[in-house]
Amino acid sequence: MNLSLFAFSIFSTIAVVGSLLVVLRRNPVGSAFALVLVFFSFAGIYAVMGAHLIAALQILVYTGAIMVLFVFVIMLLNQDVPIHDLEENSALFKGVVGLAVLGLVFILIKTVLRARDLVPTGELSDEKIEAMGGNVRVISESLFSDHAFHFELTSFLILGAIVATVALAKRKSALGGNS
Amino acid sequence: MELQPWMVLIVSMIVFGIGLLGVMIRKNLLIMLMCIELMLNGVNLSFVAFSKIHHLIEGDLTVLFVMTVAAAESAVGLGLVIALFRTLRTADSDQIQMLRD
Numbered sequence: 024m025n026l027s028l029f030a031f032s033i034f035s036t037i038a039v040v041g042s043l044l045v046v047l048r049r050n051p052v053g054s055a056f057a058l059v060l061v062f063f064s065f066a067g068i069y070a071v072m073g074a075h076l077i078a079a080l081q082i083l084v085y086t087g088a089i090m091v092l093f094v095f096v097i098m099l100l101n102q103d104v105p106i107h108d109l110e111e112n113s114a115l116f117k118g119v120v121g122l123a124v125l126g127l128v129f130i131l132i133k134t135v136l137r138a139r140d141l142v143p144t145g146e147l148s149d150e151k152i153e154a155m156g157g158n159v160r161v162i163s164e165s166l167f168s169d170h171a172f173h174f175e176l177t178s179f180l181i182l183g184a185i186v187a188t189v190a191l192a193k194r195k196s197a198l199g200g201n202s
Numbered sequence: 203m204e205l206q207p208w209m210v211l212i213v214s215m216i217v218f219g220i221g222l223l224g225v226m227i228r229k230n231l232l233i234m235l236m237c238i239e240l241m242l243n244g245v246n247l248s249f250v251a252f253s254k255i256h257h258l259i260e261g262d263l264t265v266l267f268v269m270t271v272a273a274a275e276s277a278v279g280l281g282l283v284i285a286l287f288r289t290l291r292t293a294d295s296d297q298i299q300m301l302r303d
Contacts, residue, residue, distance in 0.1 A: 046224035128219035145258035184274035
């Protein structure tokens, strides 16, 4: 067992336990902090796999931006109290859903395990990426040449998100102040 | 024993399944949004693993775009939750039934 496998097993254990905590915690603040744990361990897994740019962006975007937004909304809505929505569902419903999801995950894992004997079709092996100047350089060169159009399209998406969020936030005046 | 991409794929599928379970059995809108983030993260991890298996870089690029979509989605989703909370005074998805009656 080498170092990367050791680090991966620790990170993946934290990720699975953390995501179970996200689902099962009563308090949304507890769920949010478990989610931070999951995001950090995912960043660790990306780093172990050699996707350094993704690892840095995972921490910046998810832990830095999205989680701040979540915690801010929890604070804004006074949701930092235990919520008993999990008990409202009947045990039969939860059992059926749990079994269905378990079956789905089992099928997914069984399908995915066939990836073990896939033959690589591309030419960017780890050694090649290393020789071309590292993961970050290869991703950037591809992003700003072959995929520049898609990169520009994301700016429209973000613009649309800004407009939608402002429209939602200014709802009161837009509807004549009925809420 | 080396770290193989299929081990990463198994973890990504498990995290995706847990997120799906959370979306289905929880009723609090904030926690449902968090579980959607979990599902997106699981898929991101499988993208990175598949781009490692196939020796391509497009998987890593797709993760960048998925992250952008996730950020936009959570901003708009949380805005919707706040707007709903203003109207209904609750963040419970069972209470949203204005179209039902």
